[in-house]
Amino acid sequence: MPPLKRAKPGPGQESVWDYPRPPRVETSAELVEITLGGVVVARSSDALRVLETSHPPTYYLPHADFVAGALVPVEGSSYCEWKGVAAYLDVVGGDRVAAAAGWTYPTPSLGFEVLRDHVAVMPAAMDRCTVEGQTVQPQQGGFYGGWITSRVVGPFKGGPGTHGW
Template structure:
């Protein structure tokens, strides 16, 4: 069992060979055993998948971006699966800070904006709140940031 309270700040990048799968519009749009996890205090892990894990046509660049003090500038994507579009549901760091260079071009996504995300066939629960993109599995315990009143932890 991992405790999110024990994750570091600044965050740590960790390679994972666990199977990660994403379903949208009834279709598997991403599947890999070559992902990265970002582990940060009081956050469930955010998972970064290589772009080749995504089915062709399932990532559509969109406008806007954001800034992370640890990783740098992010760009966003719409996700497309079946007849479904999940707008601004994924992001990537094309040119991250040196500490996160390994995830350059890798794609993370909000689990709550797709049909389902799985880690080793366990369906994840999305981190609460509109901003954070962590995935909660049975092997990670909180408390987690994201719910109203937790943003300042």
């Protein structure tokens, strides 16, 4: 059951309740940085945003925009009804390893082919993720990889009581 009280977007903001299902993928020229272990492990102005009803955007950066050695393939996979089978990656930065905190779609489903060779990370597992210099707040719940900035309003799926949304 969706929430009864939706936040009204202000100027320059988007409501996650206006995002589509199935999700939409759009390009983003915003500067996105990911820091782990005190080291910037990725920097891109060529990211993709996946937008899905009730979720903050998930940013996917080109694999090539991660520093060498920052992504290590690991065992395990999961299935998304829209995007296909995800493969997991450890993210390595400085003296830290964020276990299985990154994922990619080596062979994305029809309609999501643009995600090939792109990687998303769990912002809660990183030291810091930023979009245009603004620090991202991770989506609650530990399962979803949404990035909350002042650009988006909710409420967001992932927190207590939102499982059935």
